[in-house]
Amino acid sequence: MNQQGGPGGDLTGARLLLKRIRTTMARNLPAQRRLDEVVRTIAGAMVAEVCSVYVLRAGEVLELFATEGLKAEAVHLTRLRVGEGLVGDIASHARPLALADAQHHPQFAYRPETGEELYQSLMGVPVLRSGRVLGVLVVQNKTRRHYTEEEVETLETVAMVVAELIAGGELVGREELSPVTGIGVLPERLEAQVLAPGLALGVAVLHQPDITLTQLVAEDPLREIDRLDDAFSSMKLALDELLTEHDGTGGEHREVLETYRMLADDRGWANRIIEAIETGLTAEAAVQKVQNDMRARMRDIQDPYLRERLSDLDDLNNRLLRYLLGIQELPEARDLPENAILVARNMGPAELLDYDRKRLKGVVLEEGTASSHVAIVARALDIPLLGHCTGLMTKVQAGDSLVLDGENEQIFLRPSEDILQAVAISMTALQARQVSYAANRDLPAVTKDGVAIQLMMNAGLLLDVPQLAATGASGIGLYRTEVTFMVAHSFPDVARQRDVYGRVLDGAEGKPVIFRTLDIGSDKVLPYWHRDAEENPAMGWRALRISLDRPAMLRQQLRAMIMAAGGKALHVMFPMVALVEEFDDAKEILDLELQRAEEKGGVLPESVRVGAMFEVPALFWQMEEVLDRVDFLSIGSNDLAQFVFAADRGNTQLQGRYDTLSPAFLRLIGAIIAAGKRRNKAVGLCGEMAGDPIDAMALLALGLRSFSMAPPAIGPLRAMIRSLDLGQLEAYVAALGTQRGQDMRSSLRAFARDHGVAL
Ligand code: PEP
Ligand code: MG
Helix, strand or coil: CCCHCCCCCHHHHHHHHHHHHHHHHHHCCCCCHHHHHHHHHHHHHHCCEEEEEEEEECEEEEEEEEECCCHHHCCCCCEEECCCCCHHHHHHHCCEEEEEEEEHHCCCCCHHHCCCHHHHEEEEEEEEEEEEEEEEEEECCCCCCCHHHHHHHHHHHHHHHHHHHHCCCCCCCEEEEEHCCCCCCCCCEEEEEEEEEEEEEEEECCCCCCCCCCCECCHHHHHHHHHHHHHHHHHHHHHHHHHHHHHCCCCCHHHHHHHHHHCCHHHHHHHHHHHHCCCEEEEHHHHHHHHHHHHHHCCCCCCHHHHHHHHHHHHHHHHHHHHHHHHCCCCHCCCCCCEEEECCCCHHHHHHCCCCCCCCCCEEEEECCCCCCHHHHHHHHHHCCCCCCHHHHHHCCCCCCEEEEEEEEEECCCCCCCCCCCCHHHHEEEEEEEEHHHHHCCCEECCCCEEEEEEEEECCCHHHHHHHHCCCCCEEEEEHHHHHHHHEEEEEEHHHHHHHHHHHHHHHHCEEEEECEEEEECEECCCCCCCCCCHHHHHCCCHHHHHHHHHEEEEEECCCCHHHHCCEEEEECCCCCCHHHHHHHHHHHHHHHHHHHHHHCCCCCCCEEEEEEEECCCHHHHHHHHHHHCCEECCCCHHHHHCCCCCCCCCCCHHCCCCCCCCCHHHHHHHHHHHHHHCCCCCCCCCCCCHCCHHHHHHHCCCEEEEEEEEEHHHHHHHHHHCCCCCHHHEEEEEEEEHCCCCCCHHHHHHHHHHHCCC
């Protein structure tokens, strides 16, 4: 190979090496012998004194499986944990290393049985298959050799062939190999964030199943480039057709497709694939190699925008592979098992809706956040969804048994019998509680000492509305109208909005529905609406600020609400009011729309009540003026806490740092409730606090009587209220107030325990 110009470096050299390896692979030898031959061939071709293959085995251990150059007795004896030594480092980061002076690298781990001390330089690459690490391929030299980028590339290409050899199942059993990290049959626990609550037990179904390649090495690169060209053309044609289909409709699909289309034209991407073909790979293997490289390089990137782009590219790579292999069927078209748990890096809300709800027991995502659209849909459908599950895609494989434990923010892969039993018990208990909540849904939410509490629910999709009957909520205390806009493909016009609001009111069957006008901006993004990036979006151009700067949007929304509420009660609420003048301006638009409806002779709402959300602290110092104007106030404790503590509500690092039950926050809420009472104006609360039984106890003690929360929280809250003597609680909290340094949360828990309050 070095005769071809440079030690193992040039492309022709890489092709020759692949060709020789292919001859070895084709020989009818046991896999171990073929692997031995392969390492010998690589060592010779790359002018390295050592070439070794480590294979990942159960328990995340890398075992030396073949070597040319190290002591033969070390084979099957030397084992390194993932993360241990340079080889372990390559596996844990799934990225190559090329070191002229490996022995002085801080990660170097010396294994005397190998005789490694003789070799100074080391180049190693992960053996990847479908983005998963199966092992590590290493070459070593005695001298301080500086490996070139091309040499790393060559070794990566060869590693693809080694991957197929390992995946063949002869070297280590398939059951050990199956999951990415090779931990195979071993159970594993992964931490995750609960994006939609619940417990689920089922079988992993990959949202995008892995594509297995059978042909890796090609004889004729020109033919492969032709095949690639054809696949690119077909793919681009199909994307163009989709774009034409969606022409004029705008919206989410078009946006996504346009991005794909732009990426599909990226010459850099195509050139990298062609370069890989020129090293002797088939077109499909070249696509996969470029995808592997990209995934490995972008593995540690946290930036959400770049991660989204990576998802796009992943998807595009898979599309291209499907064209190359002639696979047309989309994964969603497959039959689902009875108890499917969907596993994906990320997915959109519509994709989730494509699956058969009856068979889908849960979803787990490697990425995803609580405010992502898929999470909103999952909550509406009551499908447990866990996200932010690092390493998921490299650890789970189709058919694995899986437990989603939303109560403890964890998932179990291939759970052991005792875990299954424990989960089964929890599920039975949860179901029993749910049955009892359902049975009690018509019981009044009245405390033991006779104080009636209003329990309303939060909603955002038409899908949520039936929960009114299912939970016995007395109305919708917060209808987040922006959700309709977020899941739509284009900006909904008046007719569409009127239809949605009308159906919500019909579904509510006379129970009140408080429609909140658009609260977009911050973390709520409309896919079809381009906006400039903001440094502090939560404090930026959002909610009522946008509605007032784009009054046509607000007019249309209010018009749709008025039309939908013809003959019925209309409740409108404005989000993020910071100044009374903003409320006045919004109210004026509403009054004009009502006047316009009257002039047009339409059926007017039977009554109109207008409220404001209390989310911005500045409102506190305009309390009297606000109360003069509104019919009701609703405390948005999520945003209010964010602004009171100056702590981003979406930042996981700050979660739990500032307690909503801390004196500062409770004093503020207490003062708002008291002011409302003095002026005889209704004050409710519709943030997350409302649905937490302990927080709700504190709020009850402060005088709050109206709560609006996610539907699953209503049953537990009703049970808490019905088992509570509010007079006793008020006295207890009043006494606590005089003692310094009290931890309100644990005190309330102790009260509940001592007084039989159901939590
Ligand atoms: C809140 O801020 O508490 C609230 C209910 O509004 P959202 O969560 O939709 O911002
Ligand atoms: Mg809010």
